[in-house]
Amino acid sequence: MKRLLISFFMLLLIATACDWSKPRLDIDVSHIPLEEVNIHRYDLALFNIPLDQLPEGLDKIKPEFLFFLDTDLTDSVKIYNLKEYLTHMRTIEFFQEVVRKYPGLPLLEAELTEAFRHLKYYYPEIRIPRVYTYISGGEYDMPVQVIDSVLLIAIDSYLGAGFKPYAADRVPVYRMQRMGAENILPDCIRAMQESLYPVRYPGNTLLDQMVDAGKRVYLIDAMIPGYPDRYKIGYTENQIDWVTTNEEQVWAAIIENQFLYSSYGSTIRAFLADGPFTADFSAESPPRLGEYLGWQIVAAYMEQNPDITLEELINEPDAQKILAGSKYKPKK
Incomplete structure (x- = not known):
């Protein structure tokens, strides 16, 4: 049922999306083999560890989230700093809104799978990244990053223009308008684009x-x-x-x-x-x-x-x- 609902919403989106005719981009990618994207929710995994069991809990999730936890988890200073982060009122406010707004990400997973099929169509040799979400605590300048073969989504950068901490952080209104759920997918592709089209220095005109x-x-x-x-x-x-x-x-x-x-x-x-x-x-x-x-x-x-x-x-x-x-x- 979930897959049928996702398919329905994606068809509805496509039916209402195109603003001008671009037949060149209308390609069939259904034949391109690609494992469906599974978004690894570091945000949920980390915050669901009881604070009094933090070292043990981190050990359990370390294999899946080695990108974040490739460090000495017995270091008392690191554990203390992590507890400070997890118990900070600001971090908790972000996490609570993330849980409310994004308990799951099945639609984004389906959209990324389709986007990555298009990517493979144009660039057959490209390596598809492993996708993670995390809570940045308000680092808005780089909401999506690609590091090696990892795509990182700061999910707390997409809580909607009405999320009050954005205004409190003096994020400009025009930027808040781009901080909704619908912006995650294009921001992911924009971040990946930099590896395909690195920053260059075009002419001066x-x-x-x-x-x-x-x-x-x-x-x-x-x-x-x-x-x-x-x-x-x-x-x-x-x-x-x-x-x-x-x-x-x-x-x-x-x-x-x-x-x-x-x-x-x-x-x-x-x-x-x-x-x-x-x-x-x-x-x-x-x-x-x-x-x-x-x-x-x-x-x-x-x-x-x-x-x-x-x-x-x-x-x-x-x-x-x-x-x-x-x-x-x-x-x-």
Whole structure:
């Protein structure tokens, strides 16, 4: 029954997710052999150990969670520090909300399995990571990390915009809007993307930076094509509606003001920096409009050039070639 419910919700998600046609990404990965993802809940395992049995309890869970516990568990200082962490009011508040919101993660496991099948389709030799969740205690800057063959999810970074400690920690509202359950999957792919598309130094123009950012979103798109587009780029529903409605006007403003080949830092920041909105437009506009347009250009390029592989796209340094080959026309 649980598997049927997961399948139903995933089909419902796919049916309502796609914001524009991208047949290039509509591929069948059902034939790709892959063991279903099992998320290892270090957060639950650790907090469920009685404090008066902490050393013994840690010994029991150590084989499964060696990544976290590859240390001397008889060290009294380490045990003391761990008890301090487990009994801190802030940590307890995070844990209680995690248990309430995420008693299990079957949907995320199914989504990651599907995403990893897409990953294997494009990169057959890639090693699929082992996935863990843990409670970071409010380390929001890196909610998902990939270390060697391990994918770490700070599950307390996804408790929803209404979780009061976020506001108390002065997390900006625009960032809190990306701290919900729906953001976990794209954040996982974004973290893995760095091993596929390491940080590079594209050219200095706005176009160079837009296309580079667009490649990164397209790579996420390729791994989770059925997922709602707003989550792939980190927009709210209102923001994705705004940019799809005003895409032509944004592109026209870039062309008319001769921004496309500008190398001024202020121009590039205006279109690519994160924030609540893009100041040159309106408070309803999303941030990173250049990233969104770069994504559209890259997607159009791949549709126009079906023989270009994902790896060839990533390794193509010429942003002007991609723009010309895309025959990009903004949606009206």
